[in-house]
Amino acid sequence: MATVSIKEVAARAGVSPGTVSNVLNRPAKVAPGTRERVRRAIHELGFVRHGSASTLRAGHSRTVGLSVIDIGNPFFTEIAAGVEEMASERGYAVILGNSAGSRTKEERNLRVLAEQRVRGVLITPSDQDLARLDRLRERGISVVLVDHPGHRPDQCAVAVDDVAGGRAAVAHLLAGGARHVAYVTGPLTIRQCAERRQGALAALEAAGLDPDRLEIVETAAMTARAGERAAGDLLRDGLPEAIFCANDLLALGVLRTLLQAGVRVPDDVALMGYDDIDFAAASAVSLSSMRQPTHQLGRTATELLLDECDNPGTHAHQHIMFQAELVARESTR
Amino acid sequence: MATVSIKEVAARAGVSPGTVSNVLNRPAKVAPGTRERVRRAIHELGFVRHGSASTLRAGHSRTVGLSVIDIGNPFFTEIAAGVEEMASERGYAVILGNSAGSRTKEERNLRVLAEQRVRGVLITPSDQDLARLDRLRERGISVVLVDHPGHRPDQCAVAVDDVAGGRAAVAHLLAGGARHVAYVTGPLTIRQCAERRQGALAALEAAGLDPDRLEIVETAAMTARAGERAAGDLLRDGLPEAIFCANDLLALGVLRTLLQAGVRVPDDVALMGYDDIDFAAASAVSLSSMRQPTHQLGRTATELLLDECDNPGTHAHQHIMFQAELVARESTR
DNA sequence: CGGAGAAGGTAAAACGTTCTACTGGTGAGG
DNA sequence: CCTCACCAGTAGAACGTTTTACCTTCTCCG
Structure with a gap:
């Protein structure tokens, strides 16, 4: 309530309000002695600048x-x-x-x-x-x-760079010996999902493999639950040698379902996520991932x-x- | 740049600035016809109220x-x-x-x-x-x-209520048949950690057990890594029948270490976390937890x-x- | 018919800063 | 000695709203 304004500070320091404003905004413009006097007054009165008044007059916040x-x-x-x-x-x-x-x-x-x-x-x-x-x-x-x-x-x-990220992820899986890779992704209308896929395809081509062999499993959401369902589909239709997921939540869901079905990771299937969230390192089999800054x-x-x-x-x-x-x-x- | 003020709105609507302000803040005070005219002017000019000016004059933001x-x-x-x-x-x-x-x-x-x-x-x-x-x-x-x-x-x-939460968690573990329970916690100077412990003790007493039998493992941080270390200690010193962790991150770390050591959860050791973060349900063995609203x-x-x-x-x-x-x-x- | 009261509106003074133009004073250069 | 530049600081006008006090009209009622 007892809101103290620049005027009261000025009065106590024996200067004009303009000088107080200068101390606040351009201290170099004020003589050292005066500056100190004003600073002391500010401190003693517990003055806090009124941001709105400042914004209004100065024209920017x-x-x-x-x-x-x-x-x-x-x-x-x-x-x-x-x-x-x-x-x-x-x-x-x-x-x-x-x-x-x-x-x-x-x-x-x-x-x-x-x-x-x-x-x-x-x-x-x-x-x-x-x-x-x-x-x-x-x-x-x-x-x-x-x-x-x-x-x-x-x-x-x-x-x-999501294209480069997708490429690096799949290149890593290929380097591990996989030839048949699945991409578990959220809606491909999401830019990030589409670009990571594009990178994945590029990695296959660079390795001299047919890009059409990338098996795409598209889910409605990018959650762990969606990942579980996607893994269920893969289990039914035949497992690839490696799975690349568009984010870590999907990957965690996939991982959980695979382990429950007795599939060994990475021995039977290699798995990669994306984002490197904290929990990627803490899952039952720690998850490889793409870390974003x-x-x-x-x-x-x-x-x-x-x-x-x-x-x-x-x-x-x-x-x-x-x-x-x-x-x-x-x-x- | 072309910032349009209440005055220009007033001019276009053929009223005074005060009336525009009334339309904005107390529309009921203005005759319906005028109100509409002002609203149209606001819309046509793309007027946006200047929050700082408003705050300054009205005295609150x-x-x-x-x-x-x-x-x-x-x-x-x-x-x-x-x-x-x-x-x-x-x-x-x-x-x-x-x-x-x-x-x-x-x-x-x-x-x-x-x-x-x-x-x-x-x-x-x-x-x-x-x-x-x-x-x-x-x-x-x-x-x-x-x-x-x-x-x-x-x-x-x-x-x-952290005391009640801690009590409910440990009561649940006791109901599962455990008699020897460990509490893996962050610093007990943290209020939440201390109160959950207090609840855990109360649950033991209510079950007619000696509260001193609650084994306390205090860690420096409330992270998954700290949980791994705590689990290492427990493995070395002898496992309890159940472990209650002060939060889910600790519990995930504990879980991971136990599984790697070949301990079966919940068959050998039951485990509870706290917070019910999203990842609690997605871990290798899905984690029981206390959900907070x-x-x-x-x-x-x-x-x-x-x-x-x-x-x-x-x-x-x-x-x-x-x-x-x-x-x-x-x-x- | 007179007066009270409501309805709808206006003019102008705030709110607390910043900024511009200005005033003395002081010292250097010519 | 005059001028110019500069330093330190001041006075006062903004900034865009809200709010208070006040002014007209109207309506209603005794």
């Missing part, structure tokens, strides 16, 4: 928005952690929006972000139609795409965004593509 | 702060999802802070929240010293404790907070205690 598809998925959570870390280092606050896969919810979130006059928005787009992001940019809100290649030159984007993804995206905000003149838009890293564990040994 | 200990832990992530959902329904934005277990980082986050003049703060406190929260309240910022019993009558709190925890805490903000007169502070639910799976069958 010290907040960024983060809109993700599913905050419950460890992949996005780690991105969020990276974003929060970098933003916090730079003195920015993060406003979180969870679109839960719903386009209308995403739009509502973007609207709230626009009202809050965030400096910029980090978004993992819920679909391929990015036109609504232009309306944000028209308002002077920078946008950085996360986990999306970002085909346009007028915006930054940060992603992981999620934390780094969040940090870098935030860095690009803040650079775009702070140096609008010199900022060059970038599309940064990270590489996934193969982590070999028992399931492919 | 439409944002709440959320400070959690570890955004990477699924337990907190699910809470965050619940918070975001409820806040979004009520038109509030959520500002996220991750304290990462560091007290100084938590304080920095709270400071940022104070600057943003959030309406209230939801916090899973990083330690037991809650004095710093009083300073927020002095500023008129409501505080609700999350996953903390909240012993004080002047604030709301939402938690899950995390999503609900987040929703309820937010509801209490917004109630406190919106009805400061009639609001009664509450301490809500949820109960954990036993989920029996293969590991205790």
